[in-house]
Amino acid sequence: xxxxxxxxxxxxxxxxxxxxxxxxxxxxxxxxxxxxxxxxxxxxxxxxxxxxxxxxxxxxxxxxxxxxxxxxxxxxxxxxxxxxxxxxxxxxxxxxxxxxxxxxxxxxxxx
Amino acid sequence: xxxxxxxxxxxxxxxxxxxxxxxxxxxxxxxxxxxxxxxxxxxxxxxxxxxxxxxxxxxxxxxxxxxxxxxxxxxxxxxxxxxxxxxxxxxxxxxxxxxxxxxxxxxxxxxxxxxxxxxxxxxxxxxxxxxxxxxxxxxxxxxxxxxxxxxxxxxxxxxxxxxxxxxxxxxxxxxxxxxxxxxxxxxxxxxxxxxxxxxxxxxxxxxxxxxxxxxxxxxxxxxxxxxxxxxxxxxxxxxxxxxxxxxxxxxxxxxxxxxxxxxxxxxxxxxxxxxxxxxxxxxxxxxxxxxxxxxxxxxxxxxxxxxxxxxxxxxxxxxxxxxxxxxxxxxxxxxxxxxxxxxxxxxxxxxxxxxxxxxxxxxxxxxxxxxxxxxxxxxxxx
Numbered sequence: 001x002x003x004x005x006x007x008x009x010x011x012x013x014x015x016x017x018x019x020x021x022x023x024x025x026x027x028x029x030x031x032x033x034x035x036x037x038x039x040x041x042x043x044x045x046x047x048x049x050x051x052x053x054x055x056x057x058x059x060x061x062x063x064x065x066x067x068x069x070x071x072x073x074x075x076x077x078x079x080x081x082x083x084x085x086x087x088x089x090x091x092x093x094x095x096x097x098x099x100x101x102x103x104x105x106x107x108x109x110x111x
Numbered sequence: 112x113x114x115x116x117x118x119x120x121x122x123x124x125x126x127x128x129x130x131x132x133x134x135x136x137x138x139x140x141x142x143x144x145x146x147x148x149x150x151x152x153x154x155x156x157x158x159x160x161x162x163x164x165x166x167x168x169x170x171x172x173x174x175x176x177x178x179x180x181x182x183x184x185x186x187x188x189x190x191x192x193x194x195x196x197x198x199x200x201x202x203x204x205x206x207x208x209x210x211x212x213x214x215x216x217x218x219x220x221x222x223x224x225x226x227x228x229x230x231x232x233x234x235x236x237x238x239x240x241x242x243x244x245x246x247x248x249x250x251x252x253x254x255x256x257x258x259x260x261x262x263x264x265x266x267x268x269x270x271x272x273x274x275x276x277x278x279x280x281x282x283x284x285x286x287x288x289x290x291x292x293x294x295x296x297x298x299x300x301x302x303x304x305x306x307x308x309x310x311x312x313x314x315x316x317x318x319x320x321x322x323x324x325x326x327x328x329x330x331x332x333x334x335x336x337x338x339x340x341x342x343x344x345x346x347x348x349x350x351x352x353x354x355x356x357x358x359x360x361x362x363x364x365x366x367x368x369x370x371x372x373x374x375x376x377x378x379x380x381x382x383x384x385x386x387x388x389x390x391x392x393x394x395x396x397x398x399x400x401x402x403x404x405x406x407x408x409x410x411x412x413x414x415x416x417x418x419x420x421x422x423x424x425x426x427x428x429x430x431x432x433x434x435x436x437x438x439x440x441x442x443x444x445x446x447x448x449x450x451x452x453x454x455x456x457x458x459x460x461x462x463x464x465x466x467x468x469x470x471x472x473x474x475x476x477x478x479x480x481x482x483x484x485x486x487x488x489x490x491x492x493x
Contacts, residue, residue: 001157018158020441023307025158027187053441055479056285056430060306063406064357088430088443092361092380093402096411 001028004036011043011111012036013104016051023057030061034068041072045107049080054088066098075099077107117234118142118159122152122166122178123196128219132165135223139231149178156188162234165217165226168197192237194230245282245310252283259287259316260482267298268369270419271487273462275470277477279431284480285312285360286429287320293331299338300365302381302484304429305358306403315358319404322348323362338364338377339414342401346379346410359403363427367486374425374486377414379404382430385449389422392457394449397425419488424456427486431479432470441478462487 006013014036018025037044044065062076069076078100081089089095101107119141123129129145136143144159146152148170164182168175175195182188192214214233217226252258264272278284285305292298301323305312326344330336342364349355361380367373376384378399386395401412419425433448434441455469462485470483 022441024160028157053434053443055434055441056304056306060357060359063306063359063403067357067406084443087445091382091398091445092430093400094380097402097406 001025002032005047007040008108011045011108012040013045013047015047015049019050019052020055021048021051021053021058022055026055026057026061029058030064033065037065037069037072037074041074043075043077043111044069045077045079045104045111047080047104048078048082048085051085052082054085059089059092059094063094063097075111077101077110079104079107116140116142117163117231118144118161119230119234120144120146120152120155120159120161120164122146122149122164122170122175124148124167124170128167132223132226135227136230139227141227141230149173149175149181152178153181156182160187161191162238163192163194163214163230165194165196165230167219168195192233194233196226248310249283259283259313259320261288261290265290265292265298267367269372269489270367270369271462271489272300272484273487274482274484275462275466276483277431277471277481279477279480282310283313284310285316286431286480286482287316288482288484289320289324291324291327293327293336296368296370297331297336298367298369299327299341300367300427300484300486301362302427302429302482303360303362303404304381304431304480304482305360307358315355315360318352318355318358319345319349319360319362323364336366336368337414338366338375339401339412342377342379342404342410342412346404346412347408349405350408355405359405361429362404363399365425365427365486372488374417374419375414376417377401377412379410379412380406382428382433382445384417385426385428385452386417386419387424387426387453387456388420389424390420394453394456396449419486421488421490423488425486426452426483428483429480431477431481432483434478435476436478437476 001017002014003017004012005015066076078098080103119136121129121132124147133143133145144155146155166175166178179193194215194217196217196219198219217229260276274288285307287303289301303319305315322345326341330341363378363381366375379401380403383396383398386397402410433445434443455465
């Protein structure tokens with residue numbers, strides 16, 4: 001479901017390995033990222049470059065992860081989103097809640 | 112009822128047997144995934160959920176019983192029907208396996224076509240059982256008169272209101288609609304979408320609906336008809352409700368005042384509404400700025416007035432209308448939905464015609480619950 005690409009001081013870079021982020025994998029995704037937050041106590045940068053479609057169940061999981069991170073004073077940053085996926089987040093105002101960057105290089109400047 | 116291709120996961124360290132079995136299952140119309148070890152299978156199960164697992168018992172590193180134990184420990188996997196494949200007719204092994212809630216045993220020397228029929232029967236029985244339970248649940252909900260979708264539309268002077276709703280795979284889901292007539296003047300229109308699908312989401316629609324109804328009624332009692340103020344109250348309560356922790360919902364809340372003929376609107380993480388002006392024959396987005404209900408105690412809700420001229424229309428809808436299955440996967444495309452809708456409106460199609468010719472005609476491509484409400488400003492001369 002997710003792959004750890006980089007374990008850097010202060011943050012982890014992970015990649016979502018599925019192209020359809022939906023109800024079938026939302027719960028697994030949430031528990032894996034929550035476990036990473038609890039174990040590493042580091043900010044998390046999530047790379048979406050493989051994701052072509054995201055449904056509301058997965059968005060719910062993403063927001064639950066954000067709330068979990070905020071309670072620990074950690075950040076969740078989203079990068080590499082395809083246009084359709086990014087457009088959906090804009091339409092429902094999740095861009096006001098998440099920090100979203102085009103790629104990892106832009107994201108680490110903000111961290 | 113719609114039929115779906117059954118997906119099966121075959122686990123066996125014997126590649127030849129795996130190939131033979133996989134060939135037979137594919138020929139019988141199954142979607143077949145194979146794994147050569149329990150560890151491989153667990154990896155596959157992280158991204159794919161089959162209708163049944165057929166696993167060898169004797170495998171190196173992790174045998175079938177150990178693999179079964181791993182599945183049982185995972186809430187997302189424990190209920191997938193599990194069948195053991197074994198060379199040996201060993202009573203002790205069977206007892207152990209049944210203790211691990213294996214549905215059945217199949218001896219490996221059973222003819223392949225018999226194995227396929229047996230699996231087919233098991234999946235059919237499990238699905239039938241689930242369907243029966245769902246029907247029971249539906250009947251109970253109907254008996255208690257709990258509905259997340261109304262049966263009729265309200266009559267509001269100066270306007271015609273219509274809606275269309277299609278649950279995903281015919282199972283009630285997270286979309287909810289309500290029409291609340293607060294008094295003789297004011298009608299509230301509610302459209303929400305719990306983030307999630309099917310039964311789990313459906314269950315939570317009632318909690319959200321109860322809070323919205325209560326906030327509207329309490330508001331009316333104190334003379335507060337502000338839609339933004341109602342959303343603020345609903346959101347605050349939801350953020351405090353432990354049962355709804357991690358449950359989020361979008362919500363569009365509309366108030367029609369039949370005396371002033373004004374519409375006011377406030378939204379929580381909902382898709383922009385579409386406003387069709389008869390004069391310009393164009394659709395325009397009407398966006399709100401509030402966050403999803405349950406996200407933060409300060410949801411930043413504001414409201415705006417929407418003025419409809421005669422024959423103008425306002426559409427409020429959930430993301431099921433803009434998500435669809437394309438040739439090589441699923442897609443979410445708000446603009447495409449809007450561009451496809453516009454020509455129907457310029458040809459002055461009635462809502463009934465829109466339902467039949469646009470919304471319902473593409474239901475096979477839908478990937479989520481679909482709900483759309485139309486508010487039509489009736490011409491003074493009609």
